[in-house]
Amino acid sequence: MPFIPHTDDDVREMLAVIGVPSVEALFDEIPANLRVKSLAEVPEGLSELEVMQLMGERSRADGRAKCFIGAGAYEHHIPAAVWSTVTRGEFYSAYTPYQAEASQGTLQTIYEYQSMMASLTGMQVSNASLYDGATAVAEAALMAVRANRRSKSQRILLPRTLHPHYRSVAVATASNQGLRFEELPYDRATGQFGVGALGGFEAQDTTALVIQQPNFFGVLEDVDALTDWAHAHGALVIAVVNPISLAVLKPPGQWGAKGADIVVGDGQPLGCPLSSGGPYFGFMTTRMEHVRQMPGRIVGGTVDLDGRPGFTLTLQAREQHIRRAKATSNICTNQGLLMMAGTVYLALMGAEGLERVATACMARTEQLTQSLCSIAGVRRAFSRPVFHEIVLTLDRPVAAVLSALAERGIQGGLDLSEYYPELGNALLICATETKSQADIDAYARAMSEALRAVRAA
Amino acid sequence: MKMSDASPKSLREKLIFEHSRPGRGARGQWPRAESAGAGVPEALRRTRRPLLPEVSELDVVRHYTRLSQLNFSIDTHFYPLGSCTMKYNPKACNAAALLPGFLARHPLAPVSQAQGFLSCMYELQEMLKAVTGMRGVALSPLAGAHGEFAGVAMIRAYHRARGDLKRNEIIVPEAAHGTNPATATMCGCVAREVAVDADGDVDLAALRAAVGPATAGIMLTNPSTLGVFERRIEEVARIVHEAGGLLYYDGANLNAILGKVRPGDMGFDVIHMNLHKTFSTPHGGGGPGAGAVGVSTRLLPFLPLPVVSREPDGSYRWLEEKDLPQSIGRLTGFGGNAGVLLRAYVYMRMLGREGMRRVGEFATLNANYLSALLQKAGYDAAFPERRASHEFILTLKRLNQQYGVTAMDVAKRLLDLGFHAPTTYFPLLISECLLIEPTETESKETLDAFVRAMAQILREAREDPEHLHRAPYTMPVRRLDDVRAAKELDLVYTRPAG
Numbered sequence: 028m029p030f031i032p033h034t035d036d037d038v039r040e041m042l043a044v045i046g047v048p049s050v051e052a053l054f055d056e057i058p059a060n061l062r063v064k065s066l067a068e069v070p071e072g073l074s075e076l077e078v079m080q081l082m083g084e085r086s087r088a089d090g091r092a093k094c095f096i097g098a099g100a101y102e103h104h105i106p107a108a109v110w111s112t113v114t115r116g117e118f119y120s121a122y123t124p125y126q127a128e129a130s131q132g133t134l135q136t137i138y139e140y141q142s143m144m145a146s147l148t149g150m151q152v153s154n155a156s157l158y159d160g161a162t163a164v165a166e167a168a169l170m171a172v173r174a175n176r177r178s179k180s181q182r183i184l185l186p187r188t189l190h191p192h193y194r195s196v197a198v199a200t201a202s203n204q205g206l207r208f209e210e211l212p213y214d215r216a217t218g219q220f221g222v223g224a225l226g227g228f229e230a231q232d233t234t235a236l237v238i239q240q241p242n243f244f245g246v247l248e249d250v251d252a253l254t255d256w257a258h259a260h261g262a263l264v265i266a267v268v269n270p271i272s273l274a275v276l277k278p279p280g281q282w283g284a285k286g287a288d289i290v291v292g293d294g295q296p297l298g299c300p301l302s303s304g305g306p307y308f309g310f311m312t313t314r315m316e317h318v319r320q321m322p323g324r325i326v327g328g329t330v331d332l333d334g335r336p337g338f339t340l341t342l343q344a345r346e347q348h349i350r351r352a353k354a355t356s357n358i359c360t361n362q363g364l365l366m367m368a369g370t371v372y373l374a375l376m377g378a379e380g381l382e383r384v385a386t387a388c389m390a391r392t393e394q395l396t397q398s399l400c401s402i403a404g405v406r407r408a409f410s411r412p413v414f415h416e417i418v419l420t421l422d423r424p425v426a427a428v429l430s431a432l433a434e435r436g437i438q439g440g441l442d443l444s445e446y447y448p449e450l451g452n453a454l455l456i457c458a459t460e461t462k463s464q465a466d467i468d469a470y471a472r473a474m475s476e477a478l479r480a481v482r483a484a
Numbered sequence: 485m486k487m488s489d490a491s492p493k494s495l496r497e498k499l500i501f502e503h504s505r506p507g508r509g510a511r512g513q514w515p516r517a518e519s520a521g522a523g524v525p526e527a528l529r530r531t532r533r534p535l536l537p538e539v540s541e542l543d544v545v546r547h548y549t550r551l552s553q554l555n556f557s558i559d560t561h562f563y564p565l566g567s568c569t570m571k572y573n574p575k576a577c578n579a580a581a582l583l584p585g586f587l588a589r590h591p592l593a594p595v596s597q598a599q600g601f602l603s604c605m606y607e608l609q610e611m612l613k614a615v616t617g618m619r620g621v622a623l624s625p626l627a628g629a630h631g632e633f634a635g636v637a638m639i640r641a642y643h644r645a646r647g648d649l650k651r652n653e654i655i656v657p658e659a660a661h662g663t664n665p666a667t668a669t670m671c672g673c674v675a676r677e678v679a680v681d682a683d684g685d686v687d688l689a690a691l692r693a694a695v696g697p698a699t700a701g702i703m704l705t706n707p708s709t710l711g712v713f714e715r716r717i718e719e720v721a722r723i724v725h726e727a728g729g730l731l732y733y734d735g736a737n738l739n740a741i742l743g744k745v746r747p748g749d750m751g752f753d754v755i756h757m758n759l760h761k762t763f764s765t766p767h768g769g770g771g772p773g774a775g776a777v778g779v780s781t782r783l784l785p786f787l788p789l790p791v792v793s794r795e796p797d798g799s800y801r802w803l804e805e806k807d808l809p810q811s812i813g814r815l816t817g818f819g820g821n822a823g824v825l826l827r828a829y830v831y832m833r834m835l836g837r838e839g840m841r842r843v844g845e846f847a848t849l850n851a852n853y854l855s856a857l858l859q860k861a862g863y864d865a866a867f868p869e870r871r872a873s874h875e876f877i878l879t880l881k882r883l884n885q886q887y888g889v890t891a892m893d894v895a896k897r898l899l900d901l902g903f904h905a906p907t908t909y910f911p912l913l914i915s916e917c918l919l920i921e922p923t924e925t926e927s928k929e930t931l932d933a934f935v936r937a938m939a940q941i942l943r944e945a946r947e948d949p950e951h952l953h954r955a956p957y958t959m960p961v962r963r964l965d966d967v968r969a970a971k972e973l974d975l976v977y978t979r980p981a982g
Contacts, residue, residue: 068614072836086585088600116559117552161817199813304591304818306772329969337961347666357666364768
């Protein structure tokens with residue numbers, strides 16, 4: 028019996044202790060008409076050998092194309108030590124550290140994570156992770172409503188330069204509680220949204236302004252002016268950032284005169300594989316004054332009976348298991364193991380290693396851009412500087428070009444025509460430190476061929 | 485906080501920052517240096533490095549390995565944490581999910597290069613439908629509470645689509661998980677609690693009084709959080725449906741009935757499944773989970789995006805907004821915790837239909853056996869006349885009155901004796917309670933050893949209660965000062981002065 032250790036003798040002895048004739052008798056409180064008749068749709072069980080053969084086939088079925096897609100999930104080198112550490116049973120098969128004395132390993136790691144993320148984002152406190160970057164934006168919007176007591180409008184401004192999925196998730200999650208989301212347009216020449224886009228809200232009560240840096244197009248926003256505008260108009264600033272970029276970009280805590288108020292993002296670039304979309308982790312940091320409005324677990328240092336230091340879950344009065352309907356969020360299980368991978372990754376990289384990753388990504392993206400833009404029919408869509416992603420405009424429909432690229436073993440980027448139809452044949456591409464000059468050359472060759480093929484068709 | 489202030493003890497480990505030495509680094513893991521930040525305009529550049537440790541690879545490996553050794557886990561200890569289903573996490577599930585083809589796949593890669601992955605997801609949806617009796621499944625919610633959100637949002641969307649805008653009350657039994665009322669709030673509804681009777685079933689008179697034109701639905705766990713099966717579930721369903729509300733099944737306790745009863749057959753309209761409980765994906769020290777949702781026919785149009793579909797030609801694709809225009813929308817950045825879903829898929833394929841049945845049977849056998857032995861040892865079951873489900877509650881009220889020993893004392897002493905503590909002080913309804921869930925993967929010998937430990941604690945309670953108040957003694961730390969943690973907040977390490 029897979030994973031069940033009972034021998035026939037065990038079962039007999041256990042039933043005798045309970046005082047029932049059969050296992051079946053233990054279900055006698057369940058109305059007979061409700062009992063399962065057949066599970067025919069579930070296949071027969073497989074041995075480990077059989078299941079590994081099956082999964083090996085399935086995992087190879089999709090090929091190994093070179094991936095130049097970013098758009099919120101980025102391929103980075105993950106040091107071997109990250110997952111060999113994180114998948115140790117003591118981390119992998121533990122749960123939320125409710126029993127602090129038996130969970131100091133997890134708790135101390137979370138404390139170290141909180142310290143690293145607070146410093147990386149230039150903020151004072153961090154929680155122990157949220158689900159992902161998209162849900163973190165939704166939680167940040169809800170938190171802003173609680174934290175910005177002077178604002179009554181529950182109006183959150185979302186620029187169209189924020190990841191379209193993040194916008195969808197924020198609306199689907201937080202509008203249930205009456206939040207109003209308003210979209211801000213961007214400048215077609217620069218790919219940024221400027222203070223100009225905020226003109227219509229000068230005289231209105233605004234709860235928070237969301238700023239993604241770098242934005243969905245990879246473009247660097249003018250974060251100082253936007254932050255100062257928000258604060259001058261009584262709004263909080265929710266920063267949405269890529270943690271790798273913070274090795275070289277000004278941390279949100281230093282945006283404008285006063286800094287951002289809540290910082291969120293997806294921690295995936297920190298040691299989490301692409302893995303078809305998850306598990307990743309969302310992060311959230313903020314100022315100390317807002318800590319009681321934060322959702323999610325928080326770990327604090329304290330002392331034990333003998334006065335020696337230790338760690339425990341703290342400020343639990345914010346959470347669902349204590350406050351129930353009045354909790355800051357319903358979140359319970361979060362993304363602990365991924366947060367742990369992020370911590371080990373940051374420890375291995377340090378500030379200098381992280382800078383190297385960030386600058387290598389920027390250099391590769393710049394090389395790729397130059398190579399592709401030297402091909403007739405390919406040009407940059409926007410003028411402003413980017414981090415490690417960029418939008419290109421093609422003279423042929425992107426979908427056709429992408430399938431021609433796929434035939435050549437290249438996943439060439441994300442087609443923006445459904446998300447931003449006004450941009451025409453726009454393609455979002457990304458090159459991280461994992462891409463070599465040879466990879467970039469291969470992409471450029473494939474792009475030339477693909478465009479020729481599409482034109483000929 | 486500085487861990488170096490601690491007395492030297494083998495069970496302690498400094499903070500990673502305290503291992504740091506200027507100029508040290510895991511350079512072999514870094515990419516080659518490039519000209520720094522050339523493209524970043526000066527006004528947007530970082531000027532001061534973040535506080536990250538400067539350590540070698542060995543420093544990092546040794547540090548986190550030592551930290552791991554301070555944890556209890558399923559791989560090292562019996563972990564009977566009630567309501568959490570801490571069963572063994574098979575290694576093959578992990579190995580399969582970590583195959584390079586799955587790990588390297590970008591979530592937005594073209595569907596033509598995702599067929600192997602999507603076939604697993606589609607078959608997982610189908611198997612989950614089969615074992616729950618629901619008509620449609622969406623895999624994207626990222627944890628149990630996230631699935632709850634999706635479920636209640638669907639209930640709300642269903643009423644709105646019918647133009648019934650008054651229904652904003654979600655009924656929850658008073659013993660419900662905290663996530664249930666918190667979810668109601670997240671969805672813009674109001675949680676309304678109903679009482680439970682002395683046998684642990686929902687009080688039907690109270691339920692009849694609570695339902696009405698404002699009832700959006702009821703959230704139930706069955707078996708309930710009290711560790712007993714809700715025997716009149718069909719009557720509960722009838723009352724709520726007749727009042728115009730829908731039934732939500734909190735899948736936290738699905739392990740108890742897997743292969744024996746299906747929520748769909750009990751009358752539930754929507755359910756979430758904690759794949760990290762019932763389908764044995766790792767709990768990871770607090771996630772990742774996966775909170776797939778299942779629905780009855782009337783809620784099919786409202787499923788969260790994306791959902792995997794199988795086309796007539798046998799290929800797979802994601803259904804998006806144009807396919808499901810009434811969907812409650814997208815709740816996750818991408819398609820869900822794919823790596824967790826793959827682990828659950830492998831687990832279900834290994835169990836197969838017979839293995840699925842045995843889960844509920846042996847989880848129930850283990851719980852009833854443990855409950856019987858602990859009662860013989862002198863503990864009080866909260867519901868001694870009822871069958872245990874996959875878990876059961878002990879109440880230490882008598883022990884507390886006689887010797888002043890609390891559930892917390894017993895929990896902490898269990899750690900000394902080599903067992904993770906059961907869930908304590910939940911459900912809130914039962915005073916001084918321990919919620920104990922052994923799961924089906926534990927052997928009789930392990931359960932017997934746990935009973936011996938509990939018997940020892942009972943002796944200690946009679947002979948030396950003070951000893952229990954001050955437990956644990958053998959852990960990396962003694963009992964921690966939670967009040968101080970909340971009052972004198974120490975949430976991050978800061979660079980030492982000078």
